[in-house]
Amino acid sequence: MSFDPAESTGLNQTAESAISADGTPDYDRTYTIAPRTGIATLLQAGDTLTITNPSGHQVCDFWTFRYPGITEYLSMAHTHTALDSIMPKPGDVLVTNNRTPILRFLEDTSPGIHDTVMAACDLPRYHQLGVSGYHDNCTDNLRMAVAAIGLSLPAIPAPFNVWMNIPVEKDGSIRWQPPVSEKGDFVRFEALVDCVAVMSACPQDLTPVNGLDTEPDKLTFQVTR
Amino acid sequence: MSFDPAESTGLNQTAESAISADGTPDYDRTYTIAPRTGIATLLQAGDTLTITNPSGHQVCDFWTFRYPGITEYLSMAHTHTALDSIMPKPGDVLVTNNRTPILRFLEDTSPGIHDTVMAACDLPRYHQLGVSGYHDNCTDNLRMAVAAIGLSLPAIPAPFNVWMNIPVEKDGSIRWQPPVSEKGDFVRFEALVDCVAVMSACPQDLTPVNGLDTEPDKLTFQVTR
Numbered sequence: 001m002s003f004d005p006a007e008s009t010g011l012n013q014t015a016e017s018a019i020s021a022d023g024t025p026d027y028d029r030t031y032t033i034a035p036r037t038g039i040a041t042l043l044q045a046g047d048t049l050t051i052t053n054p055s056g057h058q059v060c061d062f063w064t065f066r067y068p069g070i071t072e073y074l075s076m077a078h079t080h081t082a083l084d085s086i087m088p089k090p091g092d093v094l095v096t097n098n099r100t101p102i103l104r105f106l107e108d109t110s111p112g113i114h115d116t117v118m119a120a121c122d123l124p125r126y127h128q129l130g131v132s133g134y135h136d137n138c139t140d141n142l143r144m145a146v147a148a149i150g151l152s153l154p155a156i157p158a159p160f161n162v163w164m165n166i167p168v169e170k171d172g173s174i175r176w177q178p179p180v181s182e183k184g185d186f187v188r189f190e191a192l193v194d195c196v197a198v199m200s201a202c203p204q205d206l207t208p209v210n211g212l213d214t215e216p217d218k219l220t221f222q223v224t225r
Numbered sequence: 226m227s228f229d230p231a232e233s234t235g236l237n238q239t240a241e242s243a244i245s246a247d248g249t250p251d252y253d254r255t256y257t258i259a260p261r262t263g264i265a266t267l268l269q270a271g272d273t274l275t276i277t278n279p280s281g282h283q284v285c286d287f288w289t290f291r292y293p294g295i296t297e298y299l300s301m302a303h304t305h306t307a308l309d310s311i312m313p314k315p316g317d318v319l320v321t322n323n324r325t326p327i328l329r330f331l332e333d334t335s336p337g338i339h340d341t342v343m344a345a346c347d348l349p350r351y352h353q354l355g356v357s358g359y360h361d362n363c364t365d366n367l368r369m370a371v372a373a374i375g376l377s378l379p380a381i382p383a384p385f386n387v388w389m390n391i392p393v394e395k396d397g398s399i400r401w402q403p404p405v406s407e408k409g410d411f412v413r414f415e416a417l418v419d420c421v422a423v424m425s426a427c428p429q430d431l432t433p434v435n436g437l438d439t440e441p442d443k444l445t446f447q448v449t450r
């Protein structure tokens with residue numbers, strides 16, 4: 001009956017994704033997140049993280065965890081209260097499950113349509129969509145990316161689904177739509193405390209969240225200071 | 226830096242709220258949740274839980290955890306995916322962070338306005354609202370109610386805020402509104418697996434979520450089979 005949030009349901013190259021033993025990045029280097037995989041990077045307070053969408057149609061599931069002691073993490077539910085909004089925009093300060101400011105949203109070249117209410121995809125989701133056997137998924141990418149730098153996921157926080165287009169209607173109903181972002185769009189965040197950032201290039205290929213008639217694609221990121 | 230999700234930031238009578246040593250309820254008994262406090266109750270698969278709002282204006286922060294091994298729990302973010310909606314209604318099946326069906330929403334005598342995107346209130350929230358010193362809060366009520374039956378909270382899941390009225394506009398902005406429920410309204414759920422249900426009579430008295438010009442009030446509940 002016990003459920004281990006850290007236990008991956010399968011493996012992909014995310015398990016070998018460490019950019020260094022503890023996730024410390026090379027500043028100003030452009031790292032590529034291969035399609036369907038994830039990567040974790042350490043950020044020191046004051047560092048800037050830029051996530052770029054080369055194809056324009058690729059969603060990034062995004063999490064941050066205070067470091068060390070990653071039991072405090074970016075929380076969408078607490079951020080909704082902080083922002084009086086479910087749609088973060090540049091200038092906003094995103095907060096943790098203990099309401100600590102963790103990220104400042106600095107810049108967004110896209111039209112600003114993102115999702116903060118949907119869980120990351122996981123293997124049970126793909127099985128419910130009719131897949132048999134393994135399917136890459138953002139939750140396993142999160143688990144593996146964190147494990148790859150020697151940490152263990154304490155819980156599965158709801159992600160900041162950058163560029164995911166999930167309109168919420170007045171009656172609460174939602175729709176799964178393709179992104180409205182364009183080639184080369186990027187988002188930029190400042191780390192307000194030391195933290196681990198994890199990005200997954202979402203492998204969803206059964207709903208149009210990563211574009212109509214397209215394949216999951218890569219993302220890139222850079223850390224600067 | 227390490228954050229313990231189980232550690233209460235203060236105490237109230239929730240710490241003494243155990244309805245029995247392990248939370249096993251007396252069937253058909255009406256239990257009262259005192260204003261500003263919480264209670265945990267075990268539910269066996271097939272049991273029915275009815276939560277009643279005597280004043281009509283009192284919000285119930287509500288969580289369920291699979292039992293034993295409470296690391297799998299009702300997840301609003303995963304439930305949004307399951308329902309294609311952020312507004313659960315009778316007939317809906319609510320799911321866990323591992324997408325296991327955990328509750329069936331059986332009945333709702335209120336107009337059906339509830340919140341599933343906001344975090345539970347906590348002491349940092351009240352400090353941000355200008356309170357100095359301790360203020361009762363739903364997160365501590367959750368921690369204490371779980372501890373009162375001998376368990377330790379593994380994480381702080383986003384709650385199902387029953388009767389909380391937080392309209393979400395097309396641009397993502399939200400407003401904090403009084404409940405539209407009326408005296409004696411109730412919601413009823415069927416447990417689909419063995420679980421612990423926790424209810425907190427929200428002590429928020431600085432925003433109108435528990436009604437305009439009103440005080441936080443009691444709730445009641447019954448378990449039947």
